[in-house]
Amino acid sequence: MIGLFNDCFPPIMDGVSLTMQNYAFWLHKKTQNVCVVTPKNPEAEDCTGYPVFRYSSAPIPMRKPYRLGFPGIDWPFQLKLSRLSFELAHAHCPFSSGKLAVQVARSQNIPLIATFHSKYRTDIERIISNKYLVDLLIKKIVRFYEMADEVWIPQASVEETLREYGYKGKVEVVNNGSDLTLDASSALLRIETRRRLGIREGESMFLFVGQHIWEKNIGFILDSLALIRDLPFQMFFVGSGYAYQEMVDRVAERNLSHKIHFLGNVADRNVLKSYYTAADLFLFPSLYDNAPLVVREAAGLHTPSLLLRGATCADEIVDNYNGFLSDHSVDFFADRLQELMMNPKLVGDVGLRASSTIVRSWEDIADEVYDRYQRLIHKSRYNSPRCFTGGVMYERV
Structure with missing residues (x-):
């Protein structure tokens, strides 16, 4: 299963949430093998064809409708997550859901993709005035992206922001799409x-x-x-x-x-x-x-x-x-x-x-994303610490 991880999902509507929704919709249509992992929301209905796994959360003061996730204290959720078998984890933010994606990738020895969407320093500086603390949090965010097998950005110019934060690794540009187009009416x-x-x-x-x-x-x-x-x-x-x-x-x-x-x-x-x-x-x-x-x-x-x-x-x-x-x-x-x-x-x-x-359909984007997923999954399996002899798989030690 492909796991999509983000700290917001409908009914919360913003650019990253909508990106996740379109990824999930089109990948599900293509593979029937995708799920979303995100914080609970009391207004969520989740009438989707793909599974949405939600964990405990609380409202973030002054940032309505966003919520702060607490997956570590949600034991039923953790049990459910441990029973899922993933091929790849794709994190769309570096916070509670991103940490879960890292947890899943490490425990199941699968590839981790992390997309850098937002200018997190601006968000943090609005809440915290202490420059030392802000720099410390940015360093933690950069360390999160350094743990990923691939780091994606939605536009080439976004690389400059990530470099300013201190990230020195490779990035891949994967554009966003649109589901809105003109028709006869x-x-x-x-x-x-x-x-x-x-x-x-x-x-x-x-x-x-x-x-x-x-x-x-x-x-x-x-x-x-x-x-x-x-x-x-x-x-x-x-x-x-x-x-x-x-x-x-x-x-x-x-x-x-x-x-x-x-x-x-x-x-x-x-x-x-x-x-x-x-x-x-x-x-x-x-x-x-x-x-x-x-x-x-x-x-x-x-x-x-x-x-x-x-x-x-x-x-x-x-x-x-x-x-x-x-x-x-x-x-x-x-x-x-x-x-x-x-x-x-x-x-x-x-x-x-x-x-x-400047417009591509989400269906077209999802085709590109799926091809990238498959290449990374194949590469991960090929480079995994396993060898085959006479048709029998042995773990290397």
Whole structure:
């Protein structure tokens, strides 16, 4: 069995959780031999065709809906895990689930893959102000990746972050995918969604999808939009997070509630697709994210993104070709928005090129992932401390 390990999984929805969900769905469809290992969640239903094994957890203060896992004290879970036979463990984070993946890989002598998704230093620094403790935790994270047989990153530019943390080993680039694409009904869906949201003729629709946390530079979006308040636009935020209420308050204080709207979490992928399809531009000025799925999802529906020049997540974007870039200045960002609102043809053309240059289907990604798994499993078996003589296997001593 292939084990996918991560500290969050639906109903928690973020980029890594969605990556895990698509890995599990397509690998199960291909092999019928995959499982997910993740913390318990009181809202989870796990109506999947593949098994999901959950262990004890508790809410993380100030990080709702994320949970802290405690697999070591969950004896029924540990017993269940010990009875499973794995061919490969793939960890998508270095915390409780990652430690479990290491435990399984060592006890069953199987390959371990670890994907580096997030800028963990930023997350840790928000909670811990002591630089010595932060550096110590980063060193522990680097040691985790050093234990893996292969370390994967979702985009080439992510390697720089991992090197900054002190990791010196080899990395493999394995891109993320998107499950959202245009179809025959998309043109009508765009019209109906814009009508439902009250977008008038001649108005631009801007969109942000993701956690409402200041690390994603969402305050930058609000400040930029305040500078173009007199232009015809509507802005929609999808998601939730600790900064939500303060964002709402800021919008109200600036008398922009009639132009900036908060839609909350959207778990239904078809509903989310309708928002991407209806939007003219996806605004994502984050310096925090590595390789955000949301930029690819928007591109898959021909909605180009406006990002910050030099950001890790903008690595695959060529300005005015498959996306748009701005300098890290509220004034520049606002000017760029105004420029693009005046040039809808350019926006449309760039959206088309974005869909053809930065988007791959999750099914295609899963095929690549499975081939990589098989090569690593075969290599591990070939190099294992066993030899065959006359058709009989002997353990080397």
